[in-house]
Amino acid sequence: MPYPSIDLLAAAADGLRDRDPLAVISIPALLRGARRSGIAPTDLQKFGSREENDILNAFKVGEGSKPFLAVWNQPPQMVRRDYSGSTLQAKRTRDALGRAIFSDKVNPQTNKRTHFGLKSDAGIVLGAERPKVPKICLAAWLGRKEDVTEISDLLDWFDDEFPLDGTDLDAVYTSDIPAEIASLQRPLSVTLPTNEEILARLGVKAPVTSVPETVLAQATAATVLDDDLEWTRDVCVYTLRNPNPQAIAEEVLADLERRNIELPDAARLVRRCVTALLLGHLILQGPPGTGKTTLARALARGFRAQLIESTATSDWSPYHVVGGLRPNAAGGLSPSYGKVAQAALSCAEIVRDAANAEAAEVDRDDPALFDLNSVASTSTGDLQAAWLFIDEFNRADIDKAIGSLYTMLSSCDPEHLHDTPIDLWFETTPGRGKLWVPARFRIIGAMNDLDTSFVNRISQGLTRRFQFIHIGVPKVTGTEQVPISSELESAFAGAYASLDRTYGSALTLPVAEDLRSKLDAELQILQSVVDHLRKPNSGAGWPVGTAQIVDVLRTVQLQSVANNPDEQREALDFALADLLVPQMSFMDDAQFESFSVLFEEHSLVAAHDALRHLFNPHTLS
Template sequence: MPFVSAGQIIASLEYLRDHTHPFLIAILAAARAGVVVGEGDEDTVAFGGTNETALLKEFSSPVGRPDEAPLYVPFGNAQNKSRWRNEKKYAGSSLQQQRKQRPTVLVQHSDDNKRWRFVPGFEAAITARPKWFAGDLPISLVPIGVWFYRQREITGLAELAELVRTDFKVPQSLIDAGVFTSDVPPVLDSIPLADNAITDGDLFALLQQPPAKPMAEAVPTVTETPASHAQEWTSLAADALDDMDGLRGADRAARRALAALQAGMHVVLTGAPGTGKTSLAKVLFDRVGLPYTIAPATDQWTTFETIGGYFPQPGAGENLDFMPGIVVSAIEEERCLVIDELNRADIDKAFGELFTLLSGSPVSLPYRKRDGDSFKKLRIVWDAGTSDADVHEYVVPPWWRIIGTMNDADKASLKRLSLAFVRRFAFVPLEVPGQADYTAIITEAAAELPAGDVFDAVRDRLVALFATDAGGFKSIGFPIGPAIPLAMLRHTAAQIALTPDAVADALTSEVLTLYLVPQLQGRPDLHTKVLSLVQPHIGADEVAAFAHNLAVWTGFAQQ
């Protein structure tokens, strides 16, 4: 009996790369685990990362796999990363996050995160937004079968679709809805079967290189936009922001930022300390499926850090070559860019020629890049296709964006943003959550930590100071985001464990001194107001020490 051939494996991996999404692993693993369509908790079934890992270990962990990352993920575009994944991290983080981001397909038990159910009508949710859930519909089960059953004797390719349907209990409703098909892709049908199964050595060697384009296709002369990146910002629906990884109260800012990104603008998220500006930037890129790099700005930035410059190359003696900076590297690697605390840098000094690029025009750089024994001129362009063999082009993908963050609290003491820079960005304020959301954030986080009378007392005082609209820091015009009181909660729990006889007054004063007071650096105008707010929550014995530490940071001088 015949086996699938190496050519069919290559073509199948290409198909899975170009036409599917990694979330298919969750769908297949859930169906295989017996997860059913249900209305409530009583219909949930035990399922989770262990099932997804078991699937990958059984079907996608070939001989020769690296010990530290033994799982090979064939679905979707790898975004220039290795397809090999760590078995403890991939299902437990990446796939788990994907499941939580898609509650219209799979939803957890309300109290048990190890039990799941398919949502009634999940087939329609997939067909409404196929690229977000599965890929290009209908997805042929045959390439999945070629990869999964690559060393099994078969009678023909059509048999592989039936094997997948049977082994993975693929719901008939997904076939009927057009999510899956048993049809054999023509490119596979045109490749003959093999007399023998592919050897472990040949298979592992095949996996060391990205699958090549089929011979029948023209090889492009310019770099193509990866399939997963072809989902432009305009294709991201608003409901993709319904669940933002616990970012409460950020809905308005998220939708404003998304509108600006869809309009082709770059974005700066502004707001009080701890409001989740960087987290929101990550959510926006994650939801559209774009890779990104996070870079913290500093006042030492010049165009060397952002654009690049000449630098000695390892192993090249004293020879210099162009080394891309943060922005050019992000373009070259096809990764968007998050710049934290953007206004810590002198923007005019740091961005230089990039102002022209951000306005949509190409830029010629005053450097040359080594190419063998010669050097090429450097240009950053939005459209590839130069005919000049002496030019090396960095091509900016149409979806490439910068999202910066800027802390409102200390913006006056940092670098001024020039108008040339400002007009190229949309500045989106991320407000401190409203009282109800803020209180929920603190109380839900506290519920995950050891409870006790002292801990509960500190928690309640933090709610009063940070979350309430009247009588808290908001009332004096100094709102603080949730990240800071959440750090205080963790510190409180740790300190109680170290010091069992700790008291609430001293602990409240301690965490406020360690985490809040430094935020008031150079703000003598707020000294008296903050002290007045805090005093009732820390007890008379703590007031003098707290006031002294506060004055050190605010610069307040007692008259």
């Protein structure tokens, strides 16, 4: 019962190593599917990961082991168990060559990509881009468990199992037998080569089989650190799914409305931010309290991205951003990942989990309609990525801290990221020296452009790698007909919701509508104060943020629960004095005079005294 020998398999692996995976795995899978369904390869409608997995199985070298793909690595090594086959899906649907070979369209109802088989000129396109694939090399691996008597039987088996009829794939596959195979003295073997023999012959380390599948499936992010990072190269190609700016913007706006957040010209602002994130990294800049962090979180939710939050400080260095070495309990040094590297790795793990979800669903009724970029991950909910949020972005000397990532940050294009991994110089474990950043990864920064005395400048080179969007204060004001603006109404509702979440179980709060009616007079005063601070009758104003208004209202609401109505005005006065006025540093003489008159007009004595003390700390009360 002759089978392809170990010598033939080794020579075939050499013959496949530099060939395109689409030609070695995907197209044979499609050809077999077309033959079994009796449909021409150019008309095949059901084709996806399930069919490719059948071909991948031919390259496995043990029960539960990872597929051995001799064509993708030099020297040959195994693709990770927890990322089986997903790279092929990316190559079909995301790479330019794959899109030129396979015809497909997007289903408008499901927003999923539907595969329609090969394009009519697929062979010409692929043949012009890549060297030909010897059929015998593919036949040896795909048919290594077939019982044959002559090496020519393998070619006949291949032609029968993967017919090229109705295609121009003769430009891709050749029946010529390479000299290395033709000269073999033992191309066939009376026994089937064992997996251990194959691994030893090809110089590949045997897979660990003592760890149960369930344990591997439950591996955490910390466990991944014990493995190599070569798998991140595969996941870097996946772009953000469902890239519809209008749909995402509408979801973000609805989210903000549910949370009682009002931003200036919110619809246009959110659309600009969504578009910026679809294309690259984003910086939100503006005065304190204008909602930069709140907006960043809403944008991440709209994109189904986990937001990993950090705050930059003046001592940030490349160690804090990329990583380095730190002392360990044994008295030595261990690798420590910086903010960007750790967030990028978390993002890669989420994308990988989405790939696992795809592999887990290959048996659904119509796998051809299944697409990684439209599927929810089984282990991370509906997440598609992890992003890094850096608050107080310019508190650090960010050019120095992030300088080594300049090239990587210049584009979120998959091809660019594939060529520019992060150099983890501090890693000494083989396979962990480079980290590929997913095309779904984003950095959102928030920077205060008001306290210029305490922040660092950002170079033009770094500025080019982000889109900067300014968030100002809302322009809505109180009017004679509507004395309380929509901004203050939203701020009041947001403050009440926050108070209810914090102390609702321990404190008897009035019904929101009753409390709103009770504090109507104070709200009108606060509205007048905010309007005139932002836009005084003359001179420069002060950009009071909505978050600062919420802070004042939370204080007033909490005190009003127990206070007498006569004390509500005092509660507002002290809230302004304690929360708002201290943030008005660096006001000029004209602003001081204007704001002093404003507080005096409303009999806000505490606020007036606080303002005077802030302007001149040596003034006696």
